[in-house]
Amino acid sequence: MKRLVIILSLIICHISFSIAQERIILLNEGLWQADNGRVTYFQDGKVVSNQWFRDVNGSKLGDTPNDIIQVNENLIAIAINWSNVVQFITPEGKAVAATEDIPNNRKLCTDGRYVYVTSYGHECETTNGTQYFEKGFVAKIDISNFKCIAACEVGYEPEGIALYDGRLFIANTGGYAGTGEDHEYETTVSILNAETMQVENTIDVGQINLYGKLSQSGRYLCINSPGDYYETPAACIIFDCEKALQGDEDCFVKLEYASTYSCTTLDGKFMAIGSRYSYITNEYTFNYVTIDPEEVMLSMGGSGVEERFPGTVLTDIKKMTMPYGIYVNPYTGYIYGTDAGSFEGAGYLYQWSPEGELLGKYKVYINPAHFLALAPEGYWSSIESIQNSKFKIRNREEVIYDIMGRRIDSSLFTYNQ
Numbered sequence: 001m002k003r004l005v006i007i008l009s010l011i012i013c014h015i016s017f018s019i020a021q022e023r024i025i026l027l028n029e030g031l032w033q034a035d036n037g038r039v040t041y042f043q044d045g046k047v048v049s050n051q052w053f054r055d056v057n058g059s060k061l062g063d064t065p066n067d068i069i070q071v072n073e074n075l076i077a078i079a080i081n082w083s084n085v086v087q088f089i090t091p092e093g094k095a096v097a098a099t100e101d102i103p104n105n106r107k108l109c110t111d112g113r114y115v116y117v118t119s120y121g122h123e124c125e126t127t128n129g130t131q132y133f134e135k136g137f138v139a140k141i142d143i144s145n146f147k148c149i150a151a152c153e154v155g156y157e158p159e160g161i162a163l164y165d166g167r168l169f170i171a172n173t174g175g176y177a178g179t180g181e182d183h184e185y186e187t188t189v190s191i192l193n194a195e196t197m198q199v200e201n202t203i204d205v206g207q208i209n210l211y212g213k214l215s216q217s218g219r220y221l222c223i224n225s226p227g228d229y230y231e232t233p234a235a236c237i238i239f240d241c242e243k244a245l246q247g248d249e250d251c252f253v254k255l256e257y258a259s260t261y262s263c264t265t266l267d268g269k270f271m272a273i274g275s276r277y278s279y280i281t282n283e284y285t286f287n288y289v290t291i292d293p294e295e296v297m298l299s300m301g302g303s304g305v306e307e308r309f310p311g312t313v314l315t316d317i318k319k320m321t322m323p324y325g326i327y328v329n330p331y332t333g334y335i336y337g338t339d340a341g342s343f344e345g346a347g348y349l350y351q352w353s354p355e356g357e358l359l360g361k362y363k364v365y366i367n368p369a370h371f372l373a374l375a376p377e378g379y380w381s382s383i384e385s386i387q388n389s390k391f392k393i394r395n396r397e398e399v400i401y402d403i404m405g406r407r408i409d410s411s412l413f414t415y416n417q
Contacts, residue, residue: 023374028365056093101125160214171210220293234258311356327371
């Protein structure tokens with residue numbers, strides 16, 4: 001009997017440890033215009049490859065990859081900015097398609113049927129012909145054929161994009177104002193109907209240059225503003241999409257912190273590293289905050305911000321040469337950060353436990369910046385609660401999903417033979 005118990009225990013241990021739990025795809029931007037962007041694949045405490053895309057496909061990725069999202073169980077989209085390509089790959093890294101009709105593409109979001117892309121460009125080739133724009137635009141890609149089927153003008157140099165209740169929320173930067181173009185910095189968030197691709201509203205948040213990827217926690221967005229790098233200081237906007245759709249003027253709060261690199265935690269808060277650069281001093285200054293968006297909105301900024309990260313995460317980040325990214329695996333709660341160093345040589349990937357214990361530091365490639373966690377092997381969850389035969393949900397009512405497969409607590413899943 002004891003022998004049988006031992007054998008069963010060994011089988012269970014083998015099942016537990018043979019299933020990859022931590023699977024991270026990391027985009028390394030490389031050097032702008034050097035055409036040397038790379039993909040790092042990290043699995044269970046080991047860098048499997050720092051040139052994963054080339055290993056799988058026999059070709060390079062492109063110039064300055066700028067964003068990555070999972071569209072569905074079989075498809076991942078990567079915005080490769082200076083190559084003017086949206087590359088589609090499988091979770092195994094195999095290139096399956098590319099859309100080349102969206103120049104100067106920036107950030108991505110999806111509803112599982114279409115991929116939406118922001119662009120600083122002024123023209124877009126769609127299935128209805130070429131469209132021209134004075135400002136920037138948002139493009140809509142049909143993943144059934146990977147063609148751009150529609151595009152809509154928004155503000156100058158649109159950046160972050162998020163989907164909520166059938167609407168697209170786009171943060172406009174006007175960032176080229178700082179390079180001499182004939183327009184001012186933008187201060188607006190455009191709201192588009194995702195189905196019709198028409199602008200329904202534009203919200204002025206009173207803060208210039210809304211730059212970077214948006215972090216989203218349900219109805220709330222975390223929007224970064226680096227200011228103008230001179231007199232206008234950096235700030236962070238907490239934006240309530242639900243209030244905006246209801247026409248409530250108090251749909252955002254400005255916080256006196258930068259949120260250059262931010263992510264969403266398992267409990268729905270935002271972790272943010274603020275990197276403030278000044279052309280006057282030629283120096284960077286940093287802030288590190290955890291933001292509870294619900295409390296911030298309820299108090300209109302009076303509370304809800306803590307200068308605290310779990311465990312040693314904050315101490316470890318402060319030792320970095322140049323923090324360049326922060327991420328929480330939405331399936332497991334493990335925390336990741338990157339250090340770009342000098343911006344010219346290989347950077348480093350850091351991994352912490354959900355409690356903030358440093359687990360490792362790994363050499364990656366130049367300017368490691370953008371993360372995507374793959375679901376642990378054996379199951380997938382998308383916008384609906386889809387149950388894999390190998391896993392069961394202990395309490396379905398306690399599990400919340402979004403289109404990226406993100407849920408609140410991975411402990412709600414248990415292995416089911």
